Amino acid sequence: xxxxxxxxxxxxxxxxxxxxxxxxxxxxxxxxxxxxxxxxxxxxxxxxxxxxxxxxxxxxxxxxxxxxxxxxxxxxxxxxxxxxxxxxxxxxxxxxxxxxxxxxxxxxxxxxxxxxxxxxxxxxxxxxxxxxxxxxxxxxxxxxxxxxxxxxxxxxxxxxxxxxxxxxxxxxxxxxxxxxxxxxxxxxxxxxxxxxxxxxxxxxxxxxxxxxxxxxxxxxxxxxxxxxxxxxxxxxxxxxxxxxxxxxxx
Ligand SMILES: Nc1ncnc2c1ncn2[C@@H]1O[C@H](COP(=O)(O)OP(=O)(O)OP(=O)(O)O)[C@@H](O)[C@H]1O
Numbered sequence: 001x002x003x004x005x006x007x008x009x010x011x012x013x014x015x016x017x018x019x020x021x022x023x024x025x026x027x028x029x030x031x032x033x034x035x036x037x038x039x040x041x042x043x044x045x046x047x048x049x050x051x052x053x054x055x056x057x058x059x060x061x062x063x064x065x066x067x068x069x070x071x072x073x074x075x076x077x078x079x080x081x082x083x084x085x086x087x088x089x090x091x092x093x094x095x096x097x098x099x100x101x102x103x104x105x106x107x108x109x110x111x112x113x114x115x116x117x118x119x120x121x122x123x124x125x126x127x128x129x130x131x132x133x134x135x136x137x138x139x140x141x142x143x144x145x146x147x148x149x150x151x152x153x154x155x156x157x158x159x160x161x162x163x164x165x166x167x168x169x170x171x172x173x174x175x176x177x178x179x180x181x182x183x184x185x186x187x188x189x190x191x192x193x194x195x196x197x198x199x200x201x202x203x204x205x206x207x208x209x210x211x212x213x214x215x216x217x218x219x220x221x222x223x224x225x226x227x228x229x230x231x232x233x234x235x236x237x238x239x240x241x242x243x244x245x246x247x248x249x250x
Pocket of ligand 1: 013014032033034035036037038039040041
């Protein structure tokens with residue numbers, strides 16, 4: 001079956017039994033308080049951490065049954081604050097995103113260069129092409145690393161707090177890009193802290209103390225009752241242009 005699916009994930013750390021399915025063409029936002037297990041779940045679904053129990057399925061096959069390159073062609077993961085290659089130019093970094101397609105020996109072809117150019121265009125990073133990655137600001141670097149992930153033209157994209165280093169304009173540019181990429185068929189799972197950003201996704205899943213508290217369309221999930229249980233009694237929710245708008249009272 002198409003999709004990326006976590007089944008009965010227990011451990012490591014906080015996770016206490018999580019079932020979550022990401023479909024192609026959907027943008028699913030993962031919300032939850034600090035320490036609830038969001039990053040851990042993302043890393044488990046990316047195949048970077050092994051759960052104590054449960055399994056992850058990619059396109060109907062266990063994730064562990066894929067080779068690294070084969071998995072990398074289908075699934076890209078962007079950590080929140082991950083390591084980045086030193087001493088490389090931005091364009092070289094984005095080209096690294098093609099590695100799962102190239103393997104160790106194949107030379108880049110037209111298709112590879114096209115994917116790199118596309119990834120840099122949609123993330124607005126062409127202007128940094130010739131710069132050393134290490135000389136960019138945190139937000140600029142984050143966009144380049146997103147370009148690297150997109151250059152693989154994966155079917156599923158896992159993003160850990162992708163808006164953290166971005167200014168307001170770039171935050172919304174990124175959220176609109178996610179919507180657009182999902183419309184083109186990409187399945188996107190993004191950890192987000194801001195419920196108002198999560199409200200833009202197709203679906204929201206809420207994690208609390210390692211368990212899924214709720215999942216569904218933003219209007220069904222982002223309700224005052226649930227959010228006050230997560231973030232305290234001052235949380236208020238109204239509807240703005242048909243979407244939940246969350247703010248703190250007083
Ligand atoms: N390497 C580790 N060793 C021990 N405990 C860990 C490790 N990594 C994470 N944890 C614990 O697992 C729990 C969940 O962590 P995780 O990073 O998944 O939470 P999160 O929901 O992403 O939090 P945040 O919103 O703060 O980023 C936390 O209590 C954390 O301390």
